[in-house]
Amino acid sequence: MMKHVRYLVHFGILLVLLYFLRAGLSLNPKEVPSPLIGKPAPAFSLPRLDQPEQRVSLDDLRGQVWMLNVWASWCVACRQEHPLLVQYAKQAKVPIYGLNYKDERAAGMKWLADFGNPYTASIADRDGRVGIDFGVYGVPETFVIDREGVIRYKQIGPLTPEVLRDTIEPMLKQLNS
């Protein structure tokens, strides 16, 4: 009997391996979680998309809870989430700022004119540096930032009604209280 026990080691290793492989099937190997959750948002100062002479900086937004949505006119997936954002902006009390990422001003303005503008203001990140500071790697992405300027949540990919309802809304409520 003892002789057979040694072979159980093989089984054990196999089972562990299978467990992890199975777990892997429900994971996304390319999704990059943000190391900035719970850390202060990076400082920035960018011109507004609509009025480039005016600038918006992180400090301007302290004292309120706000959302940053990274978008671009060339981004196909942004079209997917945009109607949701537009509708959400109408009824939500949280200001949504847009980060127009690596885009042309004219193209960005036209996109907003065509598909609606949910943003309190959009700021233009022409060369993507602010995006890099925020750890942006794909578009669209959305951040929830609290009163002290700390990043509380990052949505990778388009927003969905479920995410808004189940994750973001409760968080906003809690941060605002």
Next chain:
Amino acid sequence: MRTAVSRIVISLAWALACVGVLAAEALPASNDPILEARVMKISNELRCLVCQNETIAASHADLAVDLRRQVREMLQSGQNEQQVIDYMTARYGDFVLYRPPFKALTALLWIGPGAMVILGLGTLFVVLRRRSRLGDAAFEPDDKDAPQDPHLS
């Protein structure tokens, strides 16, 4: 007649030869090849996050180009390799590093292979030595070493 033509031909030949001399030794693609080499060395260890599995050195993606530019600027401003690495991991996490940093989380990863070699060779040694101590009865008898099959020697 012929001398005039040959004179023209000869002058043309000289002119062409001069053009050949004027064609220059190509300039390096970047203004500072040594810096560029450093950029590439670091970029070869950073993952392109929008690609399937490529370094930012090899990728043509926009983000890769932007990150290479970032590396270049940081090196130009005098920062060292570790600072560049820290900058990237602060924004993208350890995922962006192709060389996993050595920490508690990755200890098993880095020590594993060495440990396995020691364990493996050690086990082999122990098993072989134990076997060498067994009496002949435990083994199959040798067929009086029949002319060894040369194919197996």
Next chain:
Amino acid sequence: MIPEIGHFSLWLALGMALVLGTVPLLGAQTGRADWMVLARPLSYLLFFFVAFAFACLVVSFVGHDFSVRYVATNSNTALPLPYRIAAVWGGHEGSLLLWVQMLALWTVAVAAFSRHLPAAVAARILAVMGLIAVGFLLFMLLTSNPFDRLFPAPPEGRDLNPLLQDPGMVIHPPMLYMGYVGFSVAFAFAIAALIGGTLDSTWARWTRPWTTVAWMFLTIGIALGSAWAYYELGWGGWWFWDPVENASLMPWLLGTALIHSLAVTEKRNSFKSWTVLLAILAFSFSLLGTFLVRSGVLSSVHAFATDPLRGQFILAFLAVVVGSSFGLYAWRAPEVGIGKRFGLWSKESALLGNNVLLVVAALAVMLGTLYPLVIDALGLGKISVGPPYFDAVFMPLMAPTVFLMGIGPLARWKNAELPAIALRLRWAAGVAIAGAVLTGVLAGEVRLVATLGLVMAYWIVGSVLTDLWGRLHPHGMDWAHAPTRLRQIPRALVGMMVAHLGIAVFCIGVVMVKTYEVESDVKMLVGDSTTVRGYTFTFDGIKELQGPNYVAAQGQMRVTRDGHPVADLRPEKRIYRVQQNPMTEAAIDSGLTRDLYVSLGEQVEGGAWIVRVYVKPFIDWIWYGCLFMALGGLLAVTDRRYRRAAEAQ
């Protein structure tokens, strides 16, 4: 109509495989000769139906049948004929069919060359292969049918990925799969032996040639993949430790260990249960590789686009195959005896040492490949494990392996006299060190790591020459009889020497190119030139080209050395019309001692072009080395004793 016939043919193949997997097996258990004898004809039928289905798919591609979804996603009317055929295995479903086709091919080969085996053994082996076929055919028919229709049929296909439109694409997957799938034969032999309780040196002798041939194909397949990446991908690299690459390397390492372990079992009837375990593991890792590549679990440039459902199926199949094999192993292996005696220091133990190191190497590659997955699954974050890790870990593992390679062949069976071996090898060691340093000097710079690598390579060469000398002059120098003795060396041993030399050649290639490669990135206007390592590259401008399904800007590059023309290189920047992706085609002049590699970058202001020029010393030795290894395998398999056995049939 043809796709439906092909589809039906696959169902028939499944039927054959089901019968093959059960009836002969039961026949072997109960001793019913009439059931056992069915194995061979069923194997032929299985092959016929699979091949027929494969032919139907090829016809659909060649005939531009875009009503077949798989054809529409992987082909196009402008796609040249050879690539239309290669496109059959360009995507998931078709490559699965190729997998099954290879399996059927191996099954038929075993059926044809197994007449010397006892009926029960042959029946069991073929039955196991039938069962494996059942798994893959079910997988195809239930989740990945290549004959699915697309209505309405689009007028034009999406085109084959331009990266795959290349001669290497035509041959790399078939070779690779011949190898991957070929380990199923060794697996089947192992299972059959466990079931029948006939695990002995005769079993090892039967299994060896099959394993060697599969290993040969896998070696060629991996080498082709690497060479293809080198000249096709445009960044000059040849191995990235990408998960899919690792998925093929792990079975290769285990297969190499298995070949050596089979030698011990055949010679000394020893370590039988270890050899059987290796045979099970080699094929298990093939299956694991299949899973990794098709499940989307790891991020890779090569991975097929698939969905988790398919991943679940393969995982379940993996669990069943490996689990039941381990179960059978745990039940039967303890009863197997320990064979003949051999000493602590002997050829046997050297071979086993080789085994341990190769298995650890395979496990190390698996560790690195799966670690990110494990960390993520445990919710501990996301990390990447890439070339810096693998290079750091793999090279040191290879050093002791190579060291053993020098000693093993010289060791005697049963008891090796270490002092005698050391004596024989002393000049090999000396020459290795001296040669390594000298090479560095000649190359212009002596570097520590490079020198160590070269010492390893020259050590192997020295050992092979020492071995050869010992066989030609066993009792002192005797050139008169040497030619006769040379002819008398069994081909299997010649094969071993050639294969080991292949490793040395490979090491030299890797070391030289990694250490002494020179790169030059320049901006070139027409007429500009740049000189790298004595080679002058002159840019003569750009020519616009129309390809069959692309447009290209082709650079005209003249290479000279000391004024003598060396090569005309034509790197291209192509845009494929259908998918509109830009591709860089590097231009390479291959030479015995160096490659000249030129790739075209972007055009900058002023009309100059960015051009990347490499001189890569000895890089082709990497693939010559692999060829030598495969040749060694071929020599070993065509050894007289196997030919005799084949004739006797």
